[in-house]
Amino acid sequence: MSSNPFYIEISKENLIYNNNYLQKTYNSKLLPVLKANAYGHDINIVSSILYESGVKEFAVARLCEGYKILENENLKDCKILIFETVDQEDYPNLDSRIILSANTFEDLKNMVEKGVPTEQIQIKIDFGFGRNGIFFQEVEELKEYIEKYDLKFSGIYSHLYALEKDEGAEVIEEFKKVILFLGKDRFQMTHIQNSEGIYLHGNSNFFTHIRPGIYIYGIQEPGIHMENIKQVLTLKGKIDSIRQLKNKKYLAYSTKESTKIVGDENIAKIKIGYGDGFLKLNTFTQCVINGKKFIINSITMDNSFIQVDESVKIGDEVILYPDFNDVFFKLNVHIVELICLLSPRLKRVIV
Template sequence: MRRPEHTLTFRPRLALADESLRPTRAEIDLDAIAHNLAVLKTLAAPAKVLAVVKADAYGHGVVPVAARLEEDGVDGFGVALAEEGLELREAGIRAPILVLNGVYGGAHLDVLEAGLVPVVYDLAQIEAFDRAAPDRPFRVHVKIDTGMSRLGVPLRELDRFLDGLERFPRCVVSGLMTHLSSADTDTRETSEQIKRFDEVIAKLRARGHRPDVVHAANTAATLAHPEGRYDMVRPGGALYGISFGMPQGAELRPALRLRTEIIALRDLEEGDTVGYDCTYRCARPTRVATVPMGYGDGLLRELSNRGSMLVRATRCPILGRVSMDLTMIDVSHVEDAAIGDEVVILGSQSHGDRSARIEADEIAKLAGTIAYDVMTSVSRRVPRSYG
């Protein structure tokens, strides 16, 4: 039986003018991202900086972000998937691109022809590239599992892997890498992983491999573990302003602001309820504003009755359950709150001489998750605007 054909697409088609769309927007500050790259370059020098832009640049929109980083002299990009790398090539990005999670399916030749460099961690993957390109050398980065137990050649299998590698003389190990599991939380585990990795580097060199780059450091290691920077660092979060509260990241600037506008207002009385399942009951007369953003846009549902938003630089608690497209907030204490007022979900807002801000980290803590989850959750129906 033939399977139905599906078309995959990553891009919404917007037929309406900007001003006719819902006012919910993700505003991306490309200058902040460029500033963060400059901070990281200075910190990591002489190590190179590979910008991790997987998952649509952590929700910031990969093509504009990568274009700006390339313009500002980034040394390369890290993506999780081959298709993310191909999207960058289609958009005209020419810098080196490393496919961090390896290549699935049958795209090996496409990957090599697009000049993407795959990460490999087992011999079957190397064999697949060898078969796809029978008449030329191909470059790979070999990933070693030093304690993350996710991807990478396990240390116990390293000798067998290195023996097997000798069957593929056209495979050039141009990079050697590992990934750190706890660089933001556990210094001892990080040092252990780095020690294990150093032993692997020595072993590879003893077998005659001369990788151009050795790399291990994500954001937290780039900031706080200089011994893990090697020849290249691979920060993602730091580019978007995440520093895990580390002093070395104090200069990083957040790049994402989520904003919308009040679309409805009502005055409730004591005892009235708000939202699905009546989880909020007014204890007093309450002015409630409806905001056109919900969990279908990436506003985490865990923020129900917990989070807040800014109106006129004043914090307004979320009342009741976040629903798919809409959320209610308490604006009783906001003087003159009106339909059309700007509402900030993430980022800063000024009003008169006041200003306030809500950080991704604050939202994450309330929702029991991490800032990366907050950023990558912003769904594709929220238009990104770049400044």
């Protein structure tokens, strides 16, 4: 009886290559973003590989993700920036390696009043995105507060996304002015460029770090191509079984007609389904078997079914999401939205 479960292959070589390429090309330190289980790659694997490569600073969305990284006792001197606001009840037992974001003026005042060291605080400035950050209009009041208590911080940052190049450049210039107005020497780290911002604006050497999310994993934005970065994740497994459905009405829970099976009725089963985060949305997309493309006809909780020809045998390797960009054009969904959902029951394997 064959097993043939699916798994996620993480290329250590490509992850290190992307890290080194981005640092060298943009002459900057990196603050890699490892939120959402490192975009589905596995937060412990990615943080460990990058740490071994010399990266000591990471960013995540939530406090629980920061502590997940710190489960690795080898990451003794790393720093982890938390993007989202942290509950005040978590302040007293805060690990010294955790850096909090002041996403409002009230956040900042509460942290200082509750005794959070300012060396564990980064200020976020909002230039109009409406998500997080101290409003640009509050900068003068912020300056008065900082000078009154002579505060120095872990860093200051902002965010670029969905901006035209010229508009993004204007925001970057405004952010530089804010940093100089507040006092550049008050901040150990300064950063604004996410992956798209890196591509559009490079690095002016004014900021201490660039902040790659998808680029550290070799993932491209649809319509934007970053030269030379390499894909880190591959979702693969093997054919578990093959059945002939001739003279049968159903494939799993659906009629053969609704699953678009035509002609040859050899159906291969693979052990992955929406219970693994491989959504039904992927029905009628392509996979690759032995270098040849085939259509996925049906997806259930634990299995998916592919119409194959006689060249396909039990145990043959199957690659899902063989072309990340093609996913967007077929489903109108960014690949990140799909790989972030890949379940922990899919083993991650370093190659």
